[in-house]
Amino acid sequence: MLRRMRKSTVYFIAGGLIIFVVIQLLLSLGILNNYWRGIIFWGAAISMVALGLNLIYGFNGQFSLGQYGFYAIGAYASADITYRWVHSDPSGIVVVLFGSLLTLGLYVAVTAFLRRFYGVTVMARFTFYILATILAFAIAVAGLVPLLGPAVNSILQVLPAAISRQIVFFVALLGGACLAGIASFLFGIPVLELGSDYFGIATLGFTIIVKVLLDNTDTILPFPEMKGARGMIGIPQWTTWPWVFASLLLVILVMRNVLHSSVGRAIVSVREDERAAELVGIDAATTKVLAFVLGSVFAGLAGGIRAHDLAFLHPQSFNFIQSFNPLIIVVFGGLSSMTGTIITGFFWIFLLEGLLRLYLPEGFETWRLVVYPLVLLVMMLLRPEGLFGRYEIPFLRRVLPPLPTKTVEIQEEAV
């Protein structure tokens, strides 16, 4: 088994295990205090958001400022699930999980239905999908909650508290990611038709809309527990290092495997030349939606991780100004370098929220917001391709198929 694996895979597994064990030990032994724990978890969350953005912007060429919007959706949705659960209300689980599943099922049906027609306009397509979404969640709220709620509740109550808690947390993370994916799908269908720059502005608008909605969760939206602009409190602090590590690993593996496949090549070809990609038979519109949804699912997952570590959510932390953070990280680490994005994500939080906040002289703490733009400026002047350029660690590097041995002989007789 081990012999069949590539060397790079073995190194990756070994490196991952070492990092996991070392940090777990440091946390268990109390060498890293809660503050530094928060920094590490936050770094992981921001890395996931930035990886998603790198997929969208770095690999697919669509300039998105909306990732914080999806991050916020993931955070609030998963927080709401667990919040309700601790207040012995399973409706969050039922609505988000089963609502999302129902939505996905309806999407498959709608897609199959729309495929029977030629020349369906984007807005018509969008209308069908949004109606399907509304229908699915209406069914979930009105029908599934009374139907499945008690059942879910009793099953989870029977299990030991520690286990049911992990299950609920898993469902919350999954639900947050699903909701972010659904939102990005609905948003992406009409908006991805726009060119890259216009798309960027539209996604900025999306982030602002999400922030405004979050400010008014208790008035416009029917979620009094989110407490609008006062910030949501009482979220259980369930995020642990294994969860963080597993989520980040999942994001890395999924992204790597997708990029190293034919789907990934299609994604990159759209970045290179969208017109030419269409004229070699690649469905550019679908490819763009796919990359966008996948990237946003990553952001949603990161939101759930972050929410259950901080245990407090405030709309201000999902401000559109914040949505530039993942963009800066992606560009700083090197566009279309996963390695660069992950390392820079951690480094970013470590520097900005860790070192500078702690070690700037008293009274100068806000100067960190002066230091980092300066670092950015210098960076862009000296190394515009980003810290890592296109470098990848071997595991994330694309493996080229081996050259057949006969090549050389044939080459000689060819034209």
Next chain:
Amino acid sequence: MNGRPEGIAPEIEARPVVLEMDNVTHFFGSLRAVFDFDLTLRHGELVGLIGPNGAGKTTVFNLITGVYRATQGDIRYKGAGLVGLPSHEIIQMGIARTFQNIRLFSNLTVLDNVRIAYHPHSGYGLVDSVLHTKRFRAKEAEMAEQAQEFLEIFGLGERRNDIAGSLPYGLQRRLEIARALAAYPRLLLLDEPAAGMNPQEIDELMDLIHFIRDRFDLTILLVEHRMRLVMNICEWITVMDFGEIIARGFPADVRKDPHVVEAYLGRQAVEIR
């Protein structure tokens, strides 16, 4: 039959129709780019489309491949209507094209350029790629092998890991044709394949075009400026000027046609001979 010259051998006329364009008209705003264009290609033909700059030749290609939607008229590929279909679906039906100004994915490797064209036939989906299933590995290996075979046919086998943009011009043209053929099209549209080539490269190109037609059993429509190429390899020619067809026939006849001489060859006749 519309859209064909008189006097083509009956055994060719008996072959099935591949591409049919009927009364196709296209406007850009109020500019009439193509007017009342008709063309019928039968299986295995190698046909030229010529005309002075701005005559609307590339627009015809763009109409066929769905880059533009024809304002009027009908375009059919093997009997199926193409007007209104998105480009990628038209390509997937079995039409391939190259571009006047090369449009390779120039930051990607030679191999990837060809493999991307295989994507619609990759045979596995997102789930397979995420989980790296057996199917994924099998199909991926198959694709790499096919792409390699292709590159070797075009003499690019050894350069497969080079970045496409770094290839010399002639090889980039070659790679573009290889990429177009990768998805096994039946109809190939070549948009000025000889642009920017020297006479020796043009000779090679002519051999290549004949070779791929026989090897891949293709029907080829060729837009070209270089008379030597068109006159030598095309079986018959359609001449356009200002969006309209002004002549149609065998190379020898077209060369003598007064309309053509006036519109086009008048200036260049010296260059031909």
